[in-house]
Amino acid sequence: MSVDFVAAVSGNHHQDLGRCLDFVDQAAQVGCSAIKFQLFEAEDIASPILTDNDPSGLAKNRVLPRSFLGKLKTRCLDVGIRFACAPFYLGAVNELLSHIDYFKISSAAMCWTELLVACAKTERPITLSTGMATLEEIQDAVFTLRDHGSDDITLLHCVSAYPVPVRAANLSAIETLRREFGYPTGWSDHSADPAVIYRAVHRFNAQTIEFHLDLDGTTEEYSRGHCWLPEQIQPIIATIKQGLSADGHGEKTCASCEADAHKRRIAPNQND
DSSP, X not given: OOOEEEEEOOSTTTTXXXXXXXXXXXXXXXXXXXXXXXXXXXXXXXXXXXXTTOTTSOGXXXXXXXXXXXXXXXXXXXXXXXXXXXXXXXXXXHHHHTTOSEEEEOGGGTTOHHHHHHHHHXXXXXXXXOTXXXXXXXXXXXXXXXXXXXXXXXXXXXXXXXXXXXGGOOTTHHHHHHHHHOSOEEEEEOSOOHHHHHHHHHTTOOSEEEEEEOSSSOXXXXXXXXXXXXXXXXXXXXXXXXXXXXXXXXXXXXXXXXXXXXXXXXXXXXXX
């Protein structure tokens, strides 16, 4: 088993290209395999999709300039991670197509059929967050994606609270999604709690962990309590990867590191 760790950048990039590139660098350094941004337009700021996650009204500074996309993709290639983005308007799908490795569809946009169809028709991989959704709504979304050309789908269990209380995480829903749909599943984290991350991987076999990353702890987003700093998440990722490396191949044989001990085994009934 392996786990993909994905750093999510929301509005804490401050429309600063250098800061955006720092996010990419930090994501790679802490052990992520991908980084995800959001793309929306200024006129979308009044949309509940955005304002629900921006109660302080700072959304204007959250708009990612489209001119950054090519530079972000190049930096991702340089550091060896994938570039993903969540579109929040239909035109964003085509604007992102030449840059992204996969589309992320946010929980808030999961029931937007036109957006699902537009992403699916590109035949790019799609990661779908399922916060707030019923199983029937998820089924509708999955069927829509499949009916329009997408079958490379990852489903993330998510609780759309910022932060989410540990007791509300309901991580067993990861298994429910896997059983019901048969796609790779994971956890989109808003808890910023190590115990939740460890449990999602080691008990519920989450194949993807997406988490909100901040660089310095000075942003409005970080103050809400659902983001990780690089120095907080890096040891967790390292520990999980080290633990997974111990799984091995499953065949019961004499390991090379015990070969000398094998030669000295005690067999009391064996003739000298």
